[in-house]
Every structure is written in C-alpha cells, then in structure tokens.
Amino acid sequence: MRPADATCGRFAPSTTGEAHPGTLLAALLAWLDVRHRGGRIVLRLEDLDHTRCRADHATRMIDDLAWFGLDWDQTVDQSTLRAGHEAALDALAAAGRLYPCACTRADRAGGRRAPDGGWAYPNTCRDRPLPAGGWRAVSEAVRVRLDDDRVDLVDEGGLDLSQTPALEMGDPVVKRRDGVLAYQLVVVVDDGAGGVDRVVRGRDIAPSTATQVLLQRLLGLPRPTYRHHFLLLEPRGGKHAKLHGSVGAAALRGRHDAAALCGILAHAAGLIDRVEPCRPADLVAGFTWDRVTRADRVATWTDHLEISP
Ligand SMILES: [Zn+2]
Known part of the structure; x- marks a missing residue:
C-alpha cells in the first residue's frame, strides 16, 4: 500500500x-x-x-x-465518473460560464489558426443564455466562457505552453452536440478528483494544456505538474x-x-x-x-x- x-x-x-x-x-x-x-x-x-x-x-x-x-494501482472506466463530470458542469453553469453553440467547423474555417493546427473558435455565441432546462436541455454543443487571461506556463521538460486560450483556441466545447462530455472538461475533472499531481503525455496534447489550466482555475482544482514527451x-x-x-x-x-x-x-x-x-x-x-x-x-x-x- x-x-x-x-x-x-x-x-x-x-x-x-x-x-x-x-x-x-x-x-x-x-x-x-x-x-x-x-x-x-x-x-x-x-x-x-x-x-x-x-x-x-x-x-x-x-x-x-x-x-x-x-x-x-487502480483501473477506472471514465464513464463511471459521470457524477463528477455533471457536478462540474453544474458548477460552471451556476457561475454563468456555459453557453450553447451551434457553430460548425466550416464557420471557423479561414479564421484564426489555433496552436493545435485547427481553427480557433471566435467565441461567437458567448452571449447566448442557456435554456430554462440548463445545460442538460441543450441539443447543440455547450461551451464554457474562459477568462481572457494569458496563461504563462513552461512544462517540466522546458516546453513553453504559454497561451491566451480564449483568444488563440477559443472557448472549449464541454458537451458535444451528440451529448458526449468533452475531453477538455473531463480530463481536468478526473485528474482533480483522482489527486493526480503529475501528468505525463505526448506532445500532441500540449496545445490544450493552457485551456485545461484555465478550467482548473474555474473549478478550483490544483494544477498538476506537466511533462510532454x-x-x-x-x-x-x-x-x-x-x-x-x-x-x-x-x-x-x-x-x-x-x-x-x-x-x-x-x-x-x-x-x-x-x-x-x-x-x-x-x-x-x-x-x-x-x-x-x-x-x-x-x-x-x-x-x-x-x-x-
Ligand atoms: Zn458558436
């Protein structure tokens, strides 16, 4: 033990x-x-x-x-952690951070290039309110309004991950149009709930790290040490x-x-x-x-x- x-x-x-x-x-x-x-x-x-x-x-x-x-030491199916994911969405909704978005990839094309090679989302729908039934009642995608702060971050291996995520990537989707709760949210919630203090992962995910740091801040979760290989x-x-x-x-x-x-x-x-x-x-x-x-x-x-x- x-x-x-x-x-x-x-x-x-x-x-x-x-x-x-x-x-x-x-x-x-x-x-x-x-x-x-x-x-x-x-x-x-x-x-x-x-x-x-x-x-x-x-x-x-x-x-x-x-x-x-x-x-x-433990094997866990992420689908069993649903209650924590929903609680995080409830907290973000209570803080007025969630909004519905029906924009498509085609809407973003030709705009700003994101650090991950895709197109940045220009936060078009930020002012749209959630419906009366809250995020659960949204049949479009749900996004979270990030703070427009710059995140200064160098990972343990010296990789500079500094970014202004709300501008460079755009507000992330937290619930997809098909209902699946999105990676950027659940990875942060699960690492926080699991007490994960070291995140070691491939460099392909590095451009998402600053977004995840802002989500941690919104949810009051500690920031793990990151290393991208x-x-x-x-x-x-x-x-x-x-x-x-x-x-x-x-x-x-x-x-x-x-x-x-x-x-x-x-x-x-x-x-x-x-x-x-x-x-x-x-x-x-x-x-x-x-x-x-x-x-x-x-x-x-x-x-x-x-x-x-
Ligand atoms: Zn939109």
Missing part, C-alpha cells in the same frame, strides 16, 4: 481502437515517471465517446498493457504523422515478445544504449528524464517494428 500523499500519475488512453506502439511508449513513460518516484499510477480508460469507443477495446487495452509489463511518427506522403492505427497490438504481439518490444521502445526513448530485451520493471531504478530523447522518432512496420534513431 502506497501512502495517500504519494505522487499520483495516470495513463489515460481512449478506447477507440487497438493499442499501437505510440500507446505503449506513452504508457511506459508515464508509468516509469511515477514508479521511479515510488508513486501511484492509475489506468483511466477514456470511454466516453459512445460513437467510437467499444468495451472490447477497453478489455484488450488492459490485456495488452499487462502483457507489456505494466501494472496499475516526444512522439512516434510514421512516414506518410513525405510528411511524418503521429503513428496511429498502422500497426496494432495484435500484430505487434504476433511478431515480438513483450521484452523485445519493450527493448525497442526503451532504446528509441534513449533509456538503454542498445536494442536488447528488457521489462519495464528493469528500467525503474535507472530512469531519468535526462536520458529521454526530445526529438520525435520515426517508426516503420514492415513485418516488424523498427524505429530509426
């Missing part, structure tokens, strides 16, 4: 598909970050998107991570894209045993000097972020996983 005040981290994959090499890398880094501090780590399965998530993906994710050699990319049309579904856990497990795969990923991360089999537990004692590469890596799959230096 670890003390209640120990460091707490989490790994929070969405259960929209199979684990891929980037999933395992992100899980390994989040796990090592906490384990080498003697802290607790929670596996939180982000399963709210009923249009894309499937229960069998969650079951397989759990199995694939266990096969890879990772263990968790390199990504595995795949070659695609001359450009490198984040490695997604090109190779899934079933194919990986068919070709590599867990220790061999861990060795490939640990070497790519800079944690070991040669590609050789190892287990995550072998890496705990010597783990330091000083060794972890900052540059993204390119992964290729022919009949086996290869990651170029």
